[in-house]
Amino acid sequence: MSAQLALDFVRHSAQTSRRKSLSQSEDDSMKLYGTTGAGSVAPQAALTHIGADFELKMLDFKKEEHLAPEFLAINPRGQIPALVLDDGTVITESAAVLLHIADMHADSGLIAAPGTTTRAQTYRWMAFLATNVYEGMLRYMYPEHYTTEEKHDGVVASGEQVLSRAFAILNDTLDGRPELVENFSVADIYMAMLFYWHHDLPALTAELPHLQPAVDNTLSKPGISDVFSQNGLI
Ligand SMILES: N[C@@H](CCC(=O)N[C@@H](CS)C(=O)NCC(=O)O)C(=O)O
Incomplete structure (x- = not known):
């Protein structure tokens, strides 16, 4: 735990009690x-x-700051992302965090109005990306978390399989359209992040040609490519 994180946490706790x-x-x-x-x-x-x-x-994951008590008090799962709202409410789970960001800024158009089929489709792809692609990535990158066996080869292979099937479905969906639902949405931003985590992007883009144009469309939206670049994804 860095002194800065500890300080931030103390500030956050004090602020929560004095907020009103x-x-x-x-x-x-x-x-x-x-x-x-x-x-x-x-x-x-x-x-x-x-x-x-x-x-x-x-x-700093190398310093295990995500496992320090101060962060575990925010997310007991010890995982990022975690969004702490200005009233102290904590939101974890990337799909939930993204959906709430879109809802807080309805005028941004990152999610359609409640009750519309476009919004339902956004829920669909957010859940799909979280449970298939994100999960497949973790399985592939951190196989030791998915088995008690010494050897991880089977877990890595199953991660690869999950990712292939999921990206093929996304590719089919993006055939002839730049976005997963009717308009640009948080699902497109989520997919672009997961796309850049893939272990073999040249092979993925050669086999599934509709992914890169959709990701490029996302990167062309204001602010997005700067963040991807700061994070070393592009
Ligand atoms: N289901 C979670 C997964 C989050 C996740 O696995 N985050 C990784 C970084 S990409 C992490 O914090 N790993 C640390 C750990 O699991 O110990 C989500 O969608 O937010």
Whole structure:
């Protein structure tokens, strides 16, 4: 735990208890916890695209700052992204974080109105990306978390299979269209992040030609490519 993170946490706790009597200050701002290049990239890109006021709190995974008690008090799972709203509410799980960012800024158009089929399709792809692609990536990159066996080859292979099937479905969906639903949405930002995590992008893009144009479309939206670049994804 860095002294800075500890200080931030103390500030956050103090602020939570005093919040009702405080006017808006720097300490009250929304905070996104993340680490470079990881699951916080999509929320950071969405918030930047929207022009939201937020503070980015980068954790050093090498120093295990995500496992320090101060961060576990925010997300007991010890994972990023975690979004702390200005009223102290914590939102974890990348899909939920992104959907809430879109809802907080309805005028950004990153999600369609409640009850519409376009919005339902956004839910569909957000859940699909979280449970197939994100999960497949973790399986492929951190197989030791998915088995008690010494050898991880089978887990890596199953991760690869899950990713192939999921990206093929996304590719088919993007045949003839630049976006996963009717309009540009948080699902496109989420997919672009996951796309750049792929272990063999040349092979993926050669085999599934509709992914890269959709990702390029996402990168062309205001603010997005800067965040992807800062995070080393492009
Ligand atoms: N289901 C979670 C997964 C988040 C996740 O696995 N984040 C990684 C970084 S990309 C992490 O924090 N890993 C640390 C750990 O699991 O110990 C989500 O969608 O937010």
